[in-house]
Amino acid sequence: MADRKQSPNPCDRISSEGPMVREVLDRVGDKWSLLIIGTLQRGPRRFGELHQAVEGISQRMLTLNLRHLERDGLVTRSAYAEVPPRVEYELTRLGETLLEPVLALAAWVSENHSAIEANRKAFDAR
Amino acid sequence: MADRKQSPNPCDRISSEGPMVREVLDRVGDKWSLLIIGTLQRGPRRFGELHQAVEGISQRMLTLNLRHLERDGLVTRSAYAEVPPRVEYELTRLGETLLEPVLALAAWVSENHSAIEANRKAFDAR
């Protein structure tokens, strides 16, 4: 008991800053944001390009997600007063830095997804 | 166009392995799993301890999440035939390795959450 009470290890971040971690995870962890960010990583993209690149996303969801990302300062939105209208979305510096830990997670998945699938199979076999 | 077609940069993982990344994110990104994992990081915990530690979680959700984590091989469940019954949950080796990239993400949040909040405030001010 006593040895568990106040260990000052880095993992406390998960619980102590839990709410904030969750907030960011709510953004990064939802169905589409990551795919959008991944697409934008290669440079600015127009709304239509994103709609095409992020397969299966509805217009509505794309709009909403972009708003959220914009609100958090992860993405910028630039509308050009032309005809036809053109709007470009681009990762901010902040958005780019986020990519790093996210890629670390993606790397972990790459290494371990087969193990996970095996575990699931074994588990379901019962 | 051409310069964007096949860049072999590491970020392709997000799109190319998108489904798998998403699968893991569905696990790690949901409302409770991370808090559970964070709690278990300090050692094995009983059901009741988890229920208490992970504030606000319902019995149902705790059970479901633990099942999922168990299925993925991130957590082990050990039931002891005693009275009253005792069940202990513990991170597996796989679960521990997951902690590393997750903590990287948590660290990013620590560094940037204030920036994000500022962005949100500025955005909402309109």
Next chain:
DNA sequence: CTGAATCCTAGCAGATACTG
């Protein structure tokens, strides 16, 4: 104590149609 089963609800995602 641990957890399964049921019921119930809010909120979110998809489809569709419309607009500047």
Next chain:
DNA sequence: CAGTATCTGCTAGGATTCAG
């Protein structure tokens, strides 16, 4: 082209109750 508006269905998740 880049959205907005509306409607609807679904399901994640909370509360409660029962059981081994």
